[in-house]
Amino acid sequence: MKRRNFLGSIALGGSLLSNKEDKIQNPDSLQQSKDPAKNLFFEADMVVAGGGLGGCAAALAALRNGLSVILTEETDWLGGQLSQQGVPPDEHQWIETHGATQLYRDFRTVIRQYYINHYPLTDEARNRKHLNPGDGAVSRLCHEPRVAVAVLNDMFMPYISSGKLTLLIEHKAISADVDGNKVRSLEVVNVKTKTRSKLSAPYFVDATELGDLLPITGTEFVTGTESKSETNELHAPEKGNPENNQAFTVCFAIDYRPGENHVIEKPVEYAFWKDFIPKMTKPWSGKLLDLSYSNPKTLEPKQLGFHPAGIKTGDMLNLWNYRRIISKDNFKPGTYAGDITIVNWPQNDYFLGNLIGASQKDFEKHVNRAKQLSLSLLYWLQTEAPRPDGGKGWPEIRLRKDIMGTEDGLAKYPYVRESRRIKALFTIKEEHVGAENRAIAVANGAPGSKDKASNFHDSVGVGYYHIDLHPSSAGDNYIDFASLPFQIPLGALLPVRMENLLPANKNIGTTHITNGCYRLHPVEWSIGEAVGLLVKFAGEKGVAPRVVREREELLIGFQGFLKGEGVELGW
Numbered sequence: 001m002k003r004r005n006f007l008g009s010i011a012l013g014g015s016l017l018s019n020k021e022d023k024i025q026n027p028d029s030l031q032q033s034k035d036p037a038k039n040l041f042f043e044a045d046m047v048v049a050g051g052g053l054g055g056c057a058a059a060l061a062a063l064r065n066g067l068s069v070i071l072t073e074e075t076d077w078l079g080g081q082l083s084q085q086g087v088p089p090d091e092h093q094w095i096e097t098h099g100a101t102q103l104y105r106d107f108r109t110v111i112r113q114y115y116i117n118h119y120p121l122t123d124e125a126r127n128r129k130h131l132n133p134g135d136g137a138v139s140r141l142c143h144e145p146r147v148a149v150a151v152l153n154d155m156f157m158p159y160i161s162s163g164k165l166t167l168l169i170e171h172k173a174i175s176a177d178v179d180g181n182k183v184r185s186l187e188v189v190n191v192k193t194k195t196r197s198k199l200s201a202p203y204f205v206d207a208t209e210l211g212d213l214l215p216i217t218g219t220e221f222v223t224g225t226e227s228k229s230e231t232n233e234l235h236a237p238e239k240g241n242p243e244n245n246q247a248f249t250v251c252f253a254i255d256y257r258p259g260e261n262h263v264i265e266k267p268v269e270y271a272f273w274k275d276f277i278p279k280m281t282k283p284w285s286g287k288l289l290d291l292s293y294s295n296p297k298t299l300e301p302k303q304l305g306f307h308p309a310g311i312k313t314g315d316m317l318n319l320w321n322y323r324r325i326i327s328k329d330n331f332k333p334g335t336y337a338g339d340i341t342i343v344n345w346p347q348n349d350y351f352l353g354n355l356i357g358a359s360q361k362d363f364e365k366h367v368n369r370a371k372q373l374s375l376s377l378l379y380w381l382q383t384e385a386p387r388p389d390g391g392k393g394w395p396e397i398r399l400r401k402d403i404m405g406t407e408d409g410l411a412k413y414p415y416v417r418e419s420r421r422i423k424a425l426f427t428i429k430e431e432h433v434g435a436e437n438r439a440i441a442v443a444n445g446a447p448g449s450k451d452k453a454s455n456f457h458d459s460v461g462v463g464y465y466h467i468d469l470h471p472s473s474a475g476d477n478y479i480d481f482a483s484l485p486f487q488i489p490l491g492a493l494l495p496v497r498m499e500n501l502l503p504a505n506k507n508i509g510t511t512h513i514t515n516g517c518y519r520l521h522p523v524e525w526s527i528g529e530a531v532g533l534l535v536k537f538a539g540e541k542g543v544a545p546r547v548v549r550e551r552e553e554l555l556i557g558f559q560g561f562l563k564g565e566g567v568e569l570g571w
Contacts, residue, residue, distance in 0.1 A: 039187065040197040042166055044068040046535050047186060048205040049173045052080020053521055054504035054528030055207030056152055060103065061532030061565070063159045067539075070199050071156075072171040072188050075412045077405065078152040080209065080505075082521060083145040084412040086251035086342055086404055088323050089521040091139055092464040092485075096130055099464055099485065100522040101529050102566025108141055110151050115143070125330040134325035134340070137317070142325045144340075144403060168197065173208070176217045181499045183217050203535045203545075204501045207528060209413065210356055211420030211507035219498045220423040223356050225474075225512040233430035233513050234437040235467075235479055244474035244512075245356055246417040247349035250370040252378065252410050253325070253403035256308035256338030262398035263382045264375065273376035274384075278351070282477040288373075289380045291319075293346040296468070296480035306385060308394055310339055319345055325403075340400060344415060348374045351473050356420060371410050416506070417470055417519060424509025425546065426458075426491025433514055434467055435482035452571075456489035458549050459569045460530040460562060463488060463523035467516040483517045485571045488526060490549045490558075493534070499544045502535070504528040529567065537561055 046062050048055045051073030059071045077084040092099055095108075112131045115121060125131060136142030159165035170191050177184040185200040206213035214221040226233070227240035267273075278284040285292045285301035295302040305313025308320050310327070326340035350370035355363055383393040401409035431441040432454040439450040448455055463486060469479040492509035493502055503509075504527055506519045517523075537558045538545045548554045559569055 040195065041200070042070050042168075042197060043200045044070045044166060045201060045539065046070070046203045046205060046532070047199045047201040048072070048207055048504070049186065049188075049213055050074075050080070050205075050207030050209065050505060051078040051167075051169070052084075052207055052209060052505055052524065053082060054524040054531075055080070055205065056156075057101075057103065057525040057528030058205050058207060058504045058532035058535075059165065060155060061529045062535055063156075063164055065533070065536040067536055068164050068166075069159070070166045070168065070201065072168040072173065072199075074170065074172045074191065074208075076169050077145070077149045077412060078156075078169075079145065079148045080524070081415060083148045083152075085415040086145055086253065086411040087344055087415050087521075088134070088136055088139045088142040088325060088342060090465065091141075091520070091522055094464070095140060095522060098568060099462055099571070101461065101526050101568065103529060104522055104525045107151065107155070107525075110155075111141065111143055111147055114147050114151055120332040120335050121330060122332060131330075133327070133330055134323075135321075135327040135330065136324040136341070137322050139323075142323065144325050146403070146405065171197070173212055173216065176213065178217050181497055183213075183498070183501050186213070202500060202539065205504050205528075205531055205535075206501060206507055207504040208507075209416045209419065209505065211422075211503070211505070213501065214420045214422065214507065215357075217498065217501055219495050219501055221420040221507070222423060223418075223420050225472075225476075231427075231429050231511050231513070233511060234434065234440065235430060235481065235513055236511070237476075241474050243354060244472050244476065245354050246472050247351040247470045248355060248370065248417060249344050249349050249415040250367065250374045250410050251342055251344045251348075251404075251415055252374055253340055253342055253400040254308075254378065254381075254397050255326075255336070255340045255400050256320075256394075257396050257398050258309075258338065259396065260398070261395040263393075263395045264379055264399060267372050267375040267379055269369065269372035270376045270379055273373050274380065278471065278475075280471060280475045280477045284471075284477065288347055289377060290347070291386065294471075294477050296478035299477050306381070307388065308338065308341075308397055313388075338396075340403065343374065343377065345377075348377045349470055350414075351471050351475075354473050355414065355416065356418070367414055370414060371408065374410055418512070418515055419506040421507055421511075421515065422495045422503050422509055424492045425494045425496060425549070426489050427509045427511060428486075428489065428492050428514045428518065429511055430467070430513045432456075433483045433486040433517060435484055438484060451484070453484040453486040455570075456487045456491075458490035458555060459487035460490045460493070460534070460559070460567070461488035461523075461526035462486065462568050462571055463518065463520075463526055465517045465520045465523065467513060469513070469516040479513070479516070486517070487570060488518075488523070488530065490530075490534075490555070493527065493531060494546050494549060499546065502531045502545060504531045526567070529565075530562065533562060533565055533567070534558065 134142035224242040305316035328336035
């Protein structure tokens with residue numbers, strides 16, 4: 001068997017069932033199908049579309065409780081925003097001890113252990129209780145995307161080996177068979193071979209980055225901004241706009257090689273991006289490719305620092321240190337010539353078009369333009385960024401293609417901040433979690449304390465992040481303000497009509513505003529884990545997931561089950 005076919009058969013896993021039209025004898029034969037129109041057939045207890053953190057958490061929760069799972073992923077890497085999108089985890093300040101599921105914290109522990117087991121750390125770094133390989137400012141655990149992929153693959157391997165998990169990497173959902181309020185099957189296509197497969201299960205989970213299953217299953221959803229009259233949110237606009245979505249970003253990794261020259265070829269669109277000044281309702285600070293930007297909280301111009309040696313840049317944030325994933329000082333001398341950092345900055349946010357609902361042609365157009373923006377930022381850093389010595393440019397900066405695992409050195413998939421969102425039985429609004437709006441709501445008679453987020457009787461998890469909305473495709477500047485440590489209500493995970501389709505990413509029942517604090521790594525994981533456990537519980541009780549919320553005794557039982565699985569329900 002050729003190596004590529006062998007790896008493909010491992011990815012497909014063990015729980016393979018016969019094609020209704022053509023019996024399959026072994027996994028390798030699946031990769032050799034010559035007829036793209038001929039469907040292969042798979043069946044399991046649960047189908048999860050999307051191998052991001054929510055999808056992985058949903059799958060792991062179901063698998064460890066004895067269910068069989070089919071997990072699809074459009075790229076060849078599991079991990080979503082943490083890996084294929086190249087974004088180190090954005091987390092709250094209590095993450096080391098509480099405020100996330102036990103499984104998520106275990107995942108973080110194994111990532112640290114991976115460095116301890118395999119990397120030449122200094123004695124000090126090896127013995128540090130909370131090792132942060134990159135010592136990046138954005139997270140207490142800044143690490144390489146590939147390490148997250150390796151750890152997730154290891155976590156899934158026993159289930160692949162036992163036949164409980166069928167892992168279909170490089171597969172994308174393209175259609176669905178729906179009967180009334182239930183999904184009967186999904187059709188997915190291998191994005192390389194064009195082989196199609198039919199996936200059948202009692203339950204389906206949409207953990208895709210853009211909520212791809214919602215339109216193809218006819219599940220009701222919303223996009224963009226809601227108006228103030230719709231949600232009564234303090235920061236909502238007077239007029240809603242379903243086309244107004246947050247910027248997305250194509251991230252990349254760079255390192256610093258003193259004395260070397262690694263200037264890339266001038267990007268095709270460099271002239272455009274070099275002089276580009278964003279047009280926003282509340283003005284941007286000037287040119288996008290500059291070391292100033294709009295302060296997210298005040299929208300006043302704010303100066304940033306940059307020095308690839310990681311040294312202090314006065315009172316300004318040194319962007320190099322912000323998402324640094326390897327700090328050479330944590331490793332034995334000679335291991336790294338310089339640090340490695342991820343570029344996911346205000347300067348490469350792309351807001352000239354939407355990915356949600358875009359045709360394949362427009363999707364590719366906007367992603368390619370976003371790539372040109374990122375490459376233009378890199379070229380600007382190498383040739384024109386101001387240096388402390390009065391010079392211009394840092395030619396010593398090198399694009400690390402291997403970090404992202406791509407030929408062009410850019411992330412495998414754009415970092416998506418906003419998705420289609422289900423019309424849910426319950427929608428989380430700013431009055432529930434926003435600090436200022438919450439105080440107003442309580443003053444007007446809402447139950448609870450103004451200093452605490454709403455207490456949801458149907459909580460299935462917790463999370464925290466400030467409400468952080470990046471500039472949008474319709475010209476909104478940052479919307480960034482305080483939130484309160486919050487719960488995840490079960491009602492926000494239940495579509496208004498569909499009975500066996502559940503969301504497990506940024507597609508839950510939030511508004512455009514509250515999406516800003518429910519979209520980060522540990523919250524996405526918590527949502528996915530709750531969904532995987534809900535499928536197990538509802539299936540065991542023989543009821544639809546919504547019935548678990550409707551019946552008090554079932555809800556109490558489910559919440560007890562969650563607690564037993566290491567899920568926190570309150571702060």
